[in-house]
Amino acid sequence: MNLTLFVWRQKGPAEKGRLEQFNAKDISPEMSFLEMLDTVNEGIIKDGKEPIAFDHDCREGICGMCSQVINGVPHGPQEKTTVCQLHMRNFKDGGSIYIEPWRARAFPVIKDLIVDRSALDRIIQAGGYISVHTGGVPDANAVLVSNDDADAAMDASECIGCGACVAACPNGSAMLFTASKVTHLAMLPQGQVEAARRVCVMTEAMTQEGFGNCSNHYECQAACPKGIRVQFIAKLNREFIRAQFKGARRESPQ
Amino acid sequence: MILDGKCPSGPLSEKWDKRCRELKLVSPANKRRYKIIVVGAGLAGASAAATLGELGYNVEAFCCQDSPRRGHSIAAQGGINAAKNYPNDGDSIFRLFHDTVKGGDFRSREANVYRLAMLSNNIIDQCVAQGVPFARDYAGYLDNRSFGGAQVSRTFYARGQTGQQLLLGAYGALSRQIKAGSVRLHPRTEMLDLVLIDGEAKGITVRDLVTGKIESYSADAVCLCTGGYANVFNLSTNAMGSNVTATYRAYKKGAFFANPCFTQIHPTCIPVSGDHQSKLTLMSESLRNDGRVWVPKMKGDKRPAHEVPEAERDYFLERRYPGYGNLAPRDIASRAVKEVCDEGFGAGSSGRGVYLDFADALKRVGKEKIKERYGNLFEMYEKITGEDAFKQPMRIYPAPHYAMGGLWVDYDLQSNIPGLFVLGEANFSDHGANRLGASALMQGLADGYFIIPYTIADYLARTTPGKAGTDNPEFKKSREDVETFTKKLLSVKGRKTVNEFHRELGRIMWDNVGMTRSEEGLKRALKLVPELRAEFLENVKVPGSGADLNQELEKAGRVADFLEFAELMARDALLRNESCGGHFRAEYQMPDGEAKRDDENFCYVAAWEFSGIDNAPELHKEPLKFENIELAARSYK
Numbered sequence: 001m002n003l004t005l006f007v008w009r010q011k012g013p014a015e016k017g018r019l020e021q022f023n024a025k026d027i028s029p030e031m032s033f034l035e036m037l038d039t040v041n042e043g044i045i046k047d048g049k050e051p052i053a054f055d056h057d058c059r060e061g062i063c064g065m066c067s068q069v070i071n072g073v074p075h076g077p078q079e080k081t082t083v084c085q086l087h088m089r090n091f092k093d094g095g096s097i098y099i100e101p102w103r104a105r106a107f108p109v110i111k112d113l114i115v116d117r118s119a120l121d122r123i124i125q126a127g128g129y130i131s132v133h134t135g136g137v138p139d140a141n142a143v144l145v146s147n148d149d150a151d152a153a154m155d156a157s158e159c160i161g162c163g164a165c166v167a168a169c170p171n172g173s174a175m176l177f178t179a180s181k182v183t184h185l186a187m188l189p190q191g192q193v194e195a196a197r198r199v200c201v202m203t204e205a206m207t208q209e210g211f212g213n214c215s216n217h218y219e220c221q222a223a224c225p226k227g228i229r230v231q232f233i234a235k236l237n238r239e240f241i242r243a244q245f246k247g248a249r250r251e252s253p254q
Numbered sequence: 255m256i257l258d259g260k261c262p263s264g265p266l267s268e269k270w271d272k273r274c275r276e277l278k279l280v281s282p283a284n285k286r287r288y289k290i291i292v293v294g295a296g297l298a299g300a301s302a303a304a305t306l307g308e309l310g311y312n313v314e315a316f317c318c319q320d321s322p323r324r325g326h327s328i329a330a331q332g333g334i335n336a337a338k339n340y341p342n343d344g345d346s347i348f349r350l351f352h353d354t355v356k357g358g359d360f361r362s363r364e365a366n367v368y369r370l371a372m373l374s375n376n377i378i379d380q381c382v383a384q385g386v387p388f389a390r391d392y393a394g395y396l397d398n399r400s401f402g403g404a405q406v407s408r409t410f411y412a413r414g415q416t417g418q419q420l421l422l423g424a425y426g427a428l429s430r431q432i433k434a435g436s437v438r439l440h441p442r443t444e445m446l447d448l449v450l451i452d453g454e455a456k457g458i459t460v461r462d463l464v465t466g467k468i469e470s471y472s473a474d475a476v477c478l479c480t481g482g483y484a485n486v487f488n489l490s491t492n493a494m495g496s497n498v499t500a501t502y503r504a505y506k507k508g509a510f511f512a513n514p515c516f517t518q519i520h521p522t523c524i525p526v527s528g529d530h531q532s533k534l535t536l537m538s539e540s541l542r543n544d545g546r547v548w549v550p551k552m553k554g555d556k557r558p559a560h561e562v563p564e565a566e567r568d569y570f571l572e573r574r575y576p577g578y579g580n581l582a583p584r585d586i587a588s589r590a591v592k593e594v595c596d597e598g599f600g601a602g603s604s605g606r607g608v609y610l611d612f613a614d615a616l617k618r619v620g621k622e623k624i625k626e627r628y629g630n631l632f633e634m635y636e637k638i639t640g641e642d643a644f645k646q647p648m649r650i651y652p653a654p655h656y657a658m659g660g661l662w663v664d665y666d667l668q669s670n671i672p673g674l675f676v677l678g679e680a681n682f683s684d685h686g687a688n689r690l691g692a693s694a695l696m697q698g699l700a701d702g703y704f705i706i707p708y709t710i711a712d713y714l715a716r717t718t719p720g721k722a723g724t725d726n727p728e729f730k731k732s733r734e735d736v737e738t739f740t741k742k743l744l745s746v747k748g749r750k751t752v753n754e755f756h757r758e759l760g761r762i763m764w765d766n767v768g769m770t771r772s773e774e775g776l777k778r779a780l781k782l783v784p785e786l787r788a789e790f791l792e793n794v795k796v797p798g799s800g801a802d803l804n805q806e807l808e809k810a811g812r813v814a815d816f817l818e819f820a821e822l823m824a825r826d827a828l829l830r831n832e833s834c835g836g837h838f839r840a841e842y843q844m845p846d847g848e849a850k851r852d853d854e855n856f857c858y859v860a861a862w863e864f865s866g867i868d869n870a871p872e873l874h875k876e877p878l879k880f881e882n883i884e885l886a887a888r889s890y891k
Contacts, residue, residue, distance in 0.1 A: 012802065028528055028530060030527045030528055030530075031528070032532070032638075034532065035530045035531065035532050038530070038532055038753070039530060042751055042753060045751050045795060045797050045806065046749075046751070046795070048797065049797065050798045051797065051806060053803060055320065056494060057319060057324060057326070057493040057494055057495050058324075058326060058328065058493040058494075059493070059494060059532060059533045060329055060533075060535045060536075060634065061634065061637075062328050062329050062415065062418055063324040063326070063328050063329065063493060064321075064323070065319060065320065065324055080633070081637060085634070085637045085638065087637065087638070087640070089640060110464055110803060111802070111803045114803065116320070117320055117321065118321065118441065120321070121321050121323070121429065121439075121441075124323075124425070124426065124429045125429040125432050125433040126433065127433075128426060128429065129384070129385075129426030129427065129429055129430050130384055130385045130426070131430060132380075132383045132384055132427075133308055134301075134304070134305040134308060134380060134427070134703045134704070135376070135380070135703075135704070137379045137380055137382075137383035138379065140338070140378045140379045140381075140382040140388075140396055141340065141395050141396055143382070144390075144393070144394030144395065145387075145390050145394050146390070146394050147390045147391065147392050147394065150387050150388070150389065150390040150394075153385070153387040154387040154412060154413060154419075157385075157387055157419060158418075160418075161321065161323050161324075184385065184387070185385050187387075188385050188387065190382070190383055190385050191385050
């Protein structure tokens with residue numbers, strides 16, 4: 001396969017970026033998208049130029065590191081697939097591919113296709129956990145969890161924290177990301193004690209980090225490589241309202 | 255030198271309690287005066303940093319990735335072992351200990367493994383309390399499945415993403431401490447040197463991967479939790495960024511490297527599809543619960559799988575190992591797969607693959623049940639190969655996966671350098687010559703949650719906090735060394751890319767230091783690796799500068815270390831004139847092709863001491879004693 005690539009190049013956060021054209025020659029349809037970029041990069045290096053910088057690590061769709069908008073769609077055209085799992089057989093020989101970084105106010109570009117997603121970490125730091133100390137916990141079977149609840153918690157906690165939901169959202173909202181963690185823990189008996197406080201501090205952190213609000217476009221669900229559903233956003237809203245009735249103490253993240 | 259693992263005396267089941275009683279404590283008020291560096295944020299690193307922070311120490315945590323949620327523990331699929339015996343099928347702490355020692359082919363330390371088996375139960379309790387959504391049965395109790403090398407069901411799991419869920423639990427605990435201010439996180443930061451003051455580990459030199467700045471961090475103790483080195487083979491199931499740099503550079507500063515030749519080749523991975531391949535993808539061992547491994551009985555049979563009638567299929571694992579069948583341990587299954595392919599029975603166009611067939615299980619329990627158990631694995635397989643494993647069997651082939659070898663540590667997880675602790679896959683301690691499935695997660699978390707908080711206190715209590723600051727000349731020297739090496743890599747301006755060198759190294763290692771090793775092959779590797787290393791330093795092309803984010807420079811540093819480490823690995827494999835676990839020497843095998851161990855001469859840990867890159871490293875031995883399990887030939891038949 002031969003392809004024309006238009007890749008976002010940006011030297012640093014303060015620099016102006018632009019699309020640069022590359023020719024990807026002799027690409028095998030068996031290659032993954034990132035292996036195609038590896039091949040292009042080898043050529044760029046041999047030409048004595050700086051290769052395209054992009055985030056990637058596990059290359060099996062679980063670490064959440066890879067993050068590219070391909071032809072306008074975060075993680076590219078295939079449903080429920082990260083960039084690293086996307087294979088070139090999904091593209092047409094002779095076609096053009098536009099590759100850009102995640103674009104959102106809360107994700108400043110570091111270089112080329114690499115963005116800073118630490119805002120997502122800070123949402124979790126605000127309260128996306130159960131505050132249990134190491135040791136001194138009851139036997140694992142002491143508290144029963146229904147099969148359905150465990151399944152629902154697992155559905156929500158499959159989120160890999162890649163940020164595609166934010167990149168897909170016209171408002172740059174991190175609602176799906178936050179909702180998945182809120183739901184995961186709210187489905188489990190162990191997570192109940194802090195549930196009201198958790199939903200408040202996490203949504204507060206989300207706003208402070210510069211993420212937008214949710215206005216029900218559902219682009220996040222369409223872009224999510226793990227199939228996290230927008231129903232979890234409804235669950236977050238329900239938890240949030242319930243927390244207001246309970247008069248949860250609102251703590252703003254520092 | 256004869257090394258001492260400092261295992262406590264007394265009965266096996268009382269050793270850890272005894273050690274805990276002996277260990278010194280640091281009072282709550284004093285804890286905040288101590289600073290601890292934790293490098294790596296996988297299961298071992300995140301659990302250690304979170305727990306130490308929670309106890310009141312000042313923790314500086316480092317990881318290469320952009321977030322501590324991305325360590326490669328996240329990719330572990332199948333599960334985590336524990337001796338809970340919830341299914342009432344005859345499991346016990348002793349049996350888990352026994353299986354692990356036997357699985358490791360009697361090359362691990364009894365006391366360590368027993369402690370691991372004991373702590374396995376605490377881990378499950380802890381993870382459930384953190385909200386890890388383990389699989390449950392319809393009454394709400396925890397569910398179990400079986401894994402290789404065990405005849406009981408002791409593996410806890412969260413679909414095919416157990417590692418992810420456990421890591422997110424540890425990441426949550428870590429995030430809580432970051433918020434509380436007890437842990438300071440340094441993401442996108444790579445450790446490039448260990449700093450010793452008066453022979454003790456007191457800090458590290460790092461490169462900020464965004465700004466390129468070389469910086470020093472001092473502390474009272476250093477914990478390395480930096481994972482394994484399977485990427486020395488270039489193609490492995492490890493993440494692209496997994497590397498040996500932190501542990502290797504500690505080795506160059508005097509830490510002993512133990513059993514580097516013990517590497518695990520995992521039997522069930524998706525076969526290589528071409529030269530462009532950047533990594534190999536694992537298909538969880540749990541699939542062998544329901545999948546049956548077979549090849550056509552006829553050599554070079556190119557018929558599609560469904561056209562090969564039942565009578566013409568060889569279920570070779572069930573045939574050769576009836577006791578364990580498809581759940582034979584990894585080293586044994588891998589070798590059996592390689593053998594049938596070498597003999598020409600392999601499936602697929604390349605002949606480098608065997609079938610993993612779910613047809614029977616689909617008939618027995620139905621598609622819905624299989625989907626529930628392994629849904630994401632089937633999806634993953636389809637994305638990569640374009641084939642639907644519900645309709646045709648998977649094709650699988652072995653791939654490098656895990657490093658049992660690592661930095662030498664004593665019972666307290668302290669290396670021979672005082673103040674340097676090594677946790678998780680980065681150390682050598684618990685898996686001997688072969689790791690059983692679902693035991694890596696167990697070890698990482700046991701080390702981080704339940705061992706290091708006790709043992710590090712004993713070291714700290716004997717030291718004065720804040721002994722050396724980063725203004726110490728040792729730090730300055732270390733920074734200069736790192737800067738010089740970085741400049742050197744950038745100044746070569748040769749013709750070959752870093753990837754080309756890595757691929758070449760991988761080929762040498764896979765061909766000569768891979769699944770089957772021979773004296774001839776190992777000697778060849780010992781000749782080829784130094785040649786390639788010399789070429790690397792003269793002909794590598796690293797573009798860009800050291801003053802900003804430069805991924806080629808990062809890779810170049812890691813490959814430079816692999817090029818040195820590979821030689822150590824081959825040397826260790828050449829010394830070990832026996833076959834055991836993942837280390838199979840063609841010269842040492844039974845008449846039926848099984849591994850022939852030599853307990854008389856090799857029942858020891860080989861710990862290597864660096865003595866200059868042009869000199870042979872010095873060998874130290876730690877003899878292994880088996881007082882509770884009979885040192886017997888391993889049989890899974």
